[in-house]
Amino acid sequence: MTDQRPLAAAGHLFFNVADARTAAKRLVNVGLREIFVSEKVVILELRGGTHMVVKTSDSPDEETPTDLMYDSLDNALKLYRSAGFKVGELVRGSIHDEFWATAPEGFRVHVNSSHVSDQPV
Numbered sequence: 001m002t003d004q005r006p007l008a009a010a011g012h013l014f015f016n017v018a019d020a021r022t023a024a025k026r027l028v029n030v031g032l033r034e035i036f037v038s039e040k041v042v043i044l045e046l047r048g049g050t051h052m053v054v055k056t057s058d059s060p061d062e063e064t065p066t067d068l069m070y071d072s073l074d075n076a077l078k079l080y081r082s083a084g085f086k087v088g089e090l091v092r093g094s095i096h097d098e099f100w101a102t103a104p105e106g107f108r109v110h111v112n113s114s115h116v117s118d119q120p121v
Contacts, residue, residue, distance in 0.1 A: 004120040010050040013065040016057035017107060024054045026103050029083035031070070060107065067110035073097045076111055085109070 017023040024042035028034050032052065036043040040056040052065070070076035073090065077099060080087050085101035097113040 009048055010066075013050065013052045015052055015054045015065050015107075016059060016061045017054055018056070018060045018105060020054045020056040023103070023105055023107065026083060026085075026105065027052070027054070027064075030068075030076070030079050030085070030109075062106075063108045063110065067098075067112050069112045069114040069116075071114050073099070073111065073113040080109075080111065 015023070020040055020042045021037065024032075024034065024037070024044055027044055032044040032046060034042065035045050035051065042054045044052045044054060046052060046068075070079075077087055077090055080099075080101040085103055088100040088102075090097060090099045095115060099111050101109045101111055103109070
């Protein structure tokens with residue numbers, strides 16, 4: 001059987017924050033996987049292998065560099081609340097259900113329901 005996944009994938013997303021370790025721990029609590037940790041850089045992995053490079057910076061970003069998708073947005077809502085995020089209203093849409101979540105550290109995450117095709121990804 002040949003590999004039927006798309007040939008290209010998103011490689012790296014860069015996210016500047018006030019404290020990389022603290023922000024990364026918060027993101028691990030909502031389902032990202034920790035790959036590498038140093039004092040000022042943490043690399044997290046998303047489904048499909050995309051890496052989010054979380055870096056300590058004097059100019060932190062207000063939002064994550066991409067929205068994050070979950071198979072069950074209802075479960076994601078509970079997950080974000082339990083991880084200490086302030087969660088906005090869950091909006092049911094025609095393509096995505098979505099909400100915004102704000103971490104105690106101040107950054108925001110746009111959270112969407114998944115609409116991945118039934119093809120191999």
